[in-house]
Amino acid sequence: MHLLAERLTEWLREQAAERGARGYVVGLSGGIDSAVTAVLCKRACPDSVLGVIMPCYSNPQDAEDARLVARTFDIPFKEIVLDGPYALLVRLLTGEDCNVEKKDLSIINIKPRLRMITLYFYASRLQYLVAGTGNRSELTVGYFTKYGDGGVDLLPIGNLVKRQVYELAEYLGIPRRIIEKPPSAGLWVGQNDEAEMGITYQELDEFILTGKADDRVREVVKCLAAKNAHKKQMPALPPF
Numbered sequence: 001m002h003l004l005a006e007r008l009t010e011w012l013r014e015q016a017a018e019r020g021a022r023g024y025v026v027g028l029s030g031g032i033d034s035a036v037t038a039v040l041c042k043r044a045c046p047d048s049v050l051g052v053i054m055p056c057y058s059n060p061q062d063a064e065d066a067r068l069v070a071r072t073f074d075i076p077f078k079e080i081v082l083d084g085p086y087a088l089l090v091r092l093l094t095g096e097d098c099n100v101e102k103k104d105l106s107i108i109n110i111k112p113r114l115r116m117i118t119l120y121f122y123a124s125r126l127q128y129l130v131a132g133t134g135n136r137s138e139l140t141v142g143y144f145t146k147y148g149d150g151g152v153d154l155l156p157i158g159n160l161v162k163r164q165v166y167e168l169a170e171y172l173g174i175p176r177r178i179i180e181k182p183p184s185a186g187l188w189v190g191q192n193d194e195a196e197m198g199i200t201y202q203e204l205d206e207f208i209l210t211g212k213a214d215d216r217v218r219e220v221v222k223c224l225a226a227k228n229a230h231k232k233q234m235p236a237l238p239p240f
């Protein structure tokens with residue numbers, strides 16, 4: 001893990017230099033993926049990393065956990081509450097008040113997209129790059145919002161399956177309570193990644209790393225990967 005952390009840190013340093021950027025901006029959710037990504041960015045660019053905490057009708061504990069990460073690793077951060085813009089857009093688009101219990105993807109995907117807009121504001125202001133937090137497990141099945149949390153400049157932990165993200169988190173000293181909470185996109189009350197995908201990260205990681213899986217897991221992965229393949233492609237152009 002020591003070597004992996006060093007190599008990713010060095011890679012982030014090189015990427016910033018090659019792309020003419022001064023540092024990195026990261027959305028800090030209070031979850032493990034953003035904690036690990038932000039700490040790697042802080043190691044790479046100690047004086048030029050910004051964490052942005054963006055509650056959007058979110059569980060207040062998440063912002064509390066995000067602040068804990070920022071303070072533990074001395075990462076400067078902003079808190080931008082997106083409740084108002086979200087409620088306004090939902091009302092404008094649907095004519096109805098937003099309902100935080102409802103799992104309507106056309107509506108709740110607005111949350112990650114508002115976060116993307118916010119992160120690109122800071123990236124442009126500060127001459128930073130937006131560091132995405134997607135990992136190999138999520139990328140394999142396309143478990144992210146297109147141009148939402150998927151709208152980023154680079155993916156420092158994109159080659160690590162979730163289990164490897166946990167290992168790196170342990171090595172980096174991410175606070176226990178963040179390591180221990182169940183992965184959630186936090187898009188509606190009680191959302192849980194594994195329940196929504198229909199497979200566990202352990203099953204998904206095992207399949208990615210070894211090719212071993214029972215028929216049910218194989219089918220779910222195949223199906224999600226096919227359905228979401230477009231998220232990893234450039235928009236189609238006419239062939240003429």
Ligand SMILES: Nc1ncnc2c1ncn2[C@@H]1O[C@H](COP(=O)(O)OP(=O)(O)OC[C@H]2O[C@@H]([n+]3cccc(C(=O)O)c3)[C@H](O)[C@@H]2O)[C@@H](O)[C@H]1O
Pocket residue numbers: 105109112138142143144145146147148149184185186187193196227228230
């Ligand atoms: N074949 C195709 N070729 C080109 N484009 C295609 C397409 N099929 C759909 N599309 C487009 O893509 C859209 C659907 O994709 P998208 O808008 O992303 O929506 P969708 O994949 O339906 O929803 C996002 C999923 O990611 C999960 N998520 C989101 C955010 C964070 C996290 C997390 O882990 O933290 C997880 C979320 O819970 C949900 O399951 C369609 O509305 C359409 O515009």
Ligand SMILES: Nc1ncnc2c1ncn2[C@@H]1O[C@H](COP(=O)(O)OP(=O)(O)OP(=O)(O)O)[C@@H](O)[C@H]1O
Pocket residue numbers: 026027028029030031032033034035052053054055056058062115133149182183184185186193
């Ligand atoms: N409330 C939030 N404030 C700031 N950024 C957020 C917030 N919610 C989500 N994000 C951004 O969207 C990313 C995707 O969320 P995701 O849930 O996959 O990662 P995570 O919360 O870091 O880890 P976990 O998968 O364990 O919950 C986050 O890593 C973060 O960059």
Ligand SMILES: [Mg+2]
Pocket residue numbers: 029031032183184185186
């Ligand atoms: Mg999360």
